[in-house]
């Protein structure tokens with residue numbers, strides 16, 4: 001199965017909360033919570049893909065300077081193979097006010113302590129571990 005390369009953003013506000021979005025029911029892994037992002041297009045770096053995806057999905061106007069690599073996860077679903085390239089995205093207070101579910105999807109700001117209480121796609125388990133380690137030590 002061809003592996004799909006995905007840019008994934010762990011978006012942090014100044015209070016070290018993390019933005020989660022709920023995946024639409026009709027999409028792959030629908031109804032679960034995700035870290036926003038999407039498929040990397042030909043010729044794009046991961047941060048470039050994140051700038052584009054986070055504008056489309058959340059209305060954020062970002063440049064790549066607020067992004068830093070966190071981890072990479074390869075996972076095989078029964079119907080799909082993915083490689084998630086996960087970057088932290090640090091928002092200013094002003095940028096935080098821009099963030100909304102631009103495609104109608106619910107969003108929440110979650111504390112690192114509460115992340116384990118959300119249902120994520122199976123591939124996200126190592127991401128949650130990495131975020132907790134970064135923010136909680």
Ligand SMILES: Nc1nc2c([nH]c(=O)n2[C@@H]2O[C@H](COP(=O)(O)OP(=O)(O)OP(=O)(O)O)[C@@H](O)[C@H]2O)c(=O)[nH]1
Nearest residue numbers: 006008028029034035036037038039080082121123124
């Ligand atoms: N964005 C995102 N995708 C994830 C996460 N975890 C995970 O397994 N994926 C998988 O990565 C794949 C691509 O993500 P996506 O559906 O956001 O892609 P996209 O925004 O380009 O959407 P599209 O289907 O409208 O082109 C999906 O199969 C999705 O299930 C996650 O935390 N965030």
Ligand SMILES: [Mg+2]
Nearest residue numbers: 036037038039
């Ligand atoms: Mg997406």
